[in-house]
Structures are given as structure tokens and as C-alpha cells.
Amino acid sequence: MARLARYAMNKAGFRFYVSQKERQISFQRGKRTLSYLLRNTNELLGAHGIDGVKTGRTARAGECLILSANRESEVVKQGQYTSVFPRHIIAVLLGSANRFGEGAGLVEHGWQLYDQWAAAGRLVDPNKQL
Numbered sequence: 551m552a553r554l555a556r557y558a559m560n561k562a563g564f565r566f567y568v569s570q571k572e573r574q575i576s577f578q579r580g581k582r583t584l585s586y587l588l589r590n591t592n593e594l595l596g597a598h599g600i601d602g603v604k605t606g607r608t609a610r611a612g613e614c615l616i617l618s619a620n621r622e623s624e625v626v627k628q629g630q631y632t633s634v635f636p637r638h639i640i641a642v643l644l645g646s647a648n649r650f651g652e653g654a655g656l657v658e659h660g661w662q663l664y665d666q667w668a669a670a671g672r673l674v675d676p677n678k679q680l
Contacts, residue, residue, distance in 0.1 A: 551642045555603045555616050559640070568602030568618075571595055592617075593650045598657050603640075605649070615649040617641045619657045624668070635672070637664065 558564045567573070568590075576585045592615070594600045599619040606614040621637040641656040643649050667673070 551616055551644075552640050555618060555640050555642070559602060559618050559638075565602065568604065569595070594653055594657075598654060600657065612645040613643075613647070613649045615641075615643045615646065615653045617643075617653050617657060619660070621661070635668070639664065 559568075570590060572587060572589045574585060574587050576583055578584075591605045592600070592602070594617060595602070599621055600617050601620055602618045603616040608614070617640065619639045619641070624635040624637060626633045626635065639657060639660040641653060641660060643652055643656065646652050
């Protein structure tokens with residue numbers, strides 16, 4: 551689910567729609583024009599840098615939530631070189647009893663881990679990349 555969310559959030563059109571709290575749509579059915587107001591059920595959208603992705607529920611998986619969160623890119627200057635590090639987190643919850651509370655906690659914890667990783671020099675194990 552995280553890989554799918556990462557792929558989808560790299561598409562501008564997808565990112566545009568999942569980041570909206572509500573959207574008015576209209577369409578033709580025969581000779582009539584019908585309009586609906588669609589509301590995003592992601593209660594965390596817009597908080598903690600969260601900019602999407604999807605809520606859901608199934609009988610087997612229970613309450614589910616996939617979150618995407620961003621911070622401004624970090625610019626690091628080292629001598630004559632400048633590096634830009636995009637900061638992005640994706641969190642996936644399946645079978646949650648409190649998906650929005652747990653989701654906010656996961657994003658907060660993710661940023662703490664990110665800050666520790668960045669402070670330690672951004673070491674990467676190529677065998678553990680998503």
C-alpha cells in the first residue's frame with residue numbers, strides 16, 4: 551500500500567484530487583445536469599503537513615488509512631555544494647480502532663525518526679529502500 555501511495559502521489563492529477571477537502575462535480579445524465587458535493591473523509595487532511603491519500607474500510611481489514619505528509623525541502627550547503635532533500639512520509643494503517651488518532655501519532659513519530667536519521671548523516675542501507 552505504501553508503494554502504491556508513493557507512486558500515485560508522484561502523479562500531479564492524483565495529488566490534486568486527494569488533497570482537496572471537498573469538490574463540487576457536475577455531469578450530464580440524459581438531458582439533465584446533476585451536481586454533487588464530494589467531501590473528503592480524511593479528518594487529518596491539512597494538519598501536520600498531511601496532503602492525502604485515502605480512507606477506507608472493509609469487513610476483513612476494518613478501518614484503514616493511508617497518509618501522505620510533507621515538509622519543506624531541506625537545503626544543506628557544504629562548501630561549494632548545495633544539496634536539496636525533499637521531506638516526505640507515507641504512513642499506512644490497517645485494522646485500526648482509532649485510525650485518525652493513530653495516524654497523527656504515526657506521522658509525528660515518523661518526523662521524529664526522520665530528524666534523527668538526518669542528524670545522523672542520512673545513512674542508507676540499499677537493501678532496505680522502499
